Amino acid sequence: MTKPSENSNLPEQPAAASDARFRALVTATSDVIYSMSADWSVMGQLDGRGFLTDTQEPMSGWIEKYIHPDDFGKVKAAIAEAIRDKKIFQLEHRVLQADGSTGWTSSRAVPILDDKGDIIEWFGTASDITEQKRAEEAVREEKERSEQQRRLYETITSSTPDLIYVFGLDYRFQYANEALLTMWGKTRENAVGKSLLENGYEPWHAEMHEREIDKIRETKTSIRGEVSFPHAILGRRVYDYILNPVLNAQGEVEAVAGTTRDITDIKNAETAITESETRFRVMAESTDVMISVGDEMGKTIYFNQAWATITGRPAAELLYYGWLDLIHPDDKEQVMRLFAASLKDIKPWQYEFRLPAAGNAYRWLLTRSTPRFRSDGSFAGYISSTVDITEIKENEQRKNAFISMVSHELKTPLTSAISYVQVSQKKATEYQDTQVAGMLERAGKQLAKMTRMINGFLNVSRLESGKIHMDLQEFDITQLVGEAVEEEKAAINNHVLVFNPCNPMMVKADREKIGQVISNLISNAVKYSPSGSAIHITCSHINGGVQVSVADEGMGITAEDLPRLFERYYRVKGTENNHISGFGIGLYLCSEIIKGHGGEIWAESEVDKGSVFYFSLPG
Ligand code: ADP
Secondary structure: OOEEOHHHOOOOOOHHHHHHHHHHHHHHOOOEEEEEEOOOOOEEEEEOOOOOOOEOOOEOOHHHHHEOHHHHHHHHHHHHHHHHHOOOEEEEEEEEOOOOOEEEEEEEEEEEEOOOOOEEEEEEEEEEOHHHHHHHHHHHHHHHHHHHHHHHHHHHHHHOOOEEEEEEOOOOEEEEOHHHHHHHOOOOOOOOOOOOOOOOOOHHHHHHHHHHHHHHHHHOOOEEEEEEEEEOOOEEEEEEEEEEEEEOOOOOEEEEEEEEEEOHHHHHHHHHHHHHHHHHHHHHHHOOOEEEEEOOOOOEEEEOHHHHHHHOOOHHHHOEOHHHHHOOHHHHHHHHHHHHHHHHOOOOEEEEEEEEOOOOOEEEEEEEEEEEEOOOOOEEEEEEEEEEOHHHHHHHHHHHHHHHHHHHHHHHHHHHHHHHHHHHHHHHHHOOOHHHHHHHHHHHHHHHHHHHHHHHHHHHHHHHOOOOOOOOEEEEHHHHHHHHHHHHHHHOOOOEEEEEOOOOOEEEEOHHHHHHHHHHHHHHHHHOOOOOOEEEEEEEEEOOEEEEEEEOOOOOOOOOOHHHOOOOOOOOOOHHHHOOOOOOOHHHHHHHHHHHOOOEEEEEEEOOOEEEEEEEEOO
């Protein structure tokens, strides 16, 4: 006779009765019924109850057929333990259901022992707990989701400098974020659940919010306000706050949620902007200087009163591109070119042009434009100041006319003096009076120097009145440099001129004027370097054009003076320079001539070491 294990707690029964009861039980239960061989290798019979597939014949591969692969290990371990201890096998695990899907079962099997206490077989039931497991899983997922939501909101509310809080309808705080707790200097535990007064609000302030909570409860609408009160460390601050109703499922207000933002800095900035705007307008409207402001597209969006007064036109007529239409036809092209360039190359600009004034006579204006930038560094347009330079221009024109006239007047007697000196020198040489011939030669050199100066002034005045024009012809630049060097050699006494020629190169330029440039650079090198030092003149082919350089071993030029050398009448100030005569027009003329040929002119220098002047001409 067989008997269940003692551990199974089943009472012993006579065999027939027990069998009948057993059958009844099998029929009555909705659980899956199975039997297993002593070592669980063979499944005797299984009534799957529609949950698992039935079997009629003993089968050995039941594990693979019924158990979910991921639970093999767990099931095998529980079987081994039950066999070892001859105890009830009991386990919740996943199974492969009759329809192929994964289900959950709670399985219990009792070992049947023989007289010797050895296991004969196992008899078991397995209930379908798939639904229960799914429900458990859904609850777990829901919990995890809400936990995640909580963490998310907590992160959001704690990472903002804004104050976030929730009031219950009893005016007590139900929630306060990190920023608010920090402002109060409290922990969540001793702040939440407390009233406004208890959290340190002044009575008027607490009262105000309590009335707002009442109102929100009544109207179910938000309230926005601004409030100012002192902060323990930061002093008086201004806050902007919004209180919102929190509605329950029935649509009733169950709490009031609020956010508060410190807007002190914004308020201060707004006030500062308004003040600076007012200051600018007052300044701009009360000055005689014409002031205008453009946008990034070049449209002028503001003209001050001085513009209207000087032009005799309302600002509205000048706005946008209106002022450009008024420019004198002779100046318009140049202004338009500079204006277009100023929108590409953002830097300070300067224009001179004529505009009809109130009485319609043209006035000369000088405009200086400075770029302005937004706080993000992007270009916002130019702000310009314009002054009337008509009188300066007229004075300049008079001065030019005077210089031109004087130069002309001086040239005639000078030319005669030169020819008399030349004839006298020839005669003195014929009479072999070397002393007189020598003196006349020196006089000739001085007169040549004077001629050069006068020609310089004449050229400046011609340049100013636009009367200088380039007489272009093809010639070999190397040959011209060589000739200029030879000419200068004849005129100097104590310097050593060294010329490094390059291969012949044809250029199309005004031969005489380029010759003047070379002579000017060499005579400057002589003038500004010590007697006996060397001057190197080099000619080279660069970028399809030609580059000529004149290097001396003289006093040099400071970095400050370098960019200004080519300005009209500019002379370096300094004790050494005061003893060297000059008018500051040589380099200005050189620069105008070279630029007029589409070339470039510049200098490099080191104080007390020497200077190198370069110019280039396109090939
Ligand atoms: P200037 O008649 O005064 O020489 P320039 O226009 O030729 O007029 O030169 C302008 C100024 O540049 C000079 O006054 C001088 O200070 C400086 N300069 C020109 N060439 C040299 C040079 N080679 N070395 C040092 N300074 C120079």
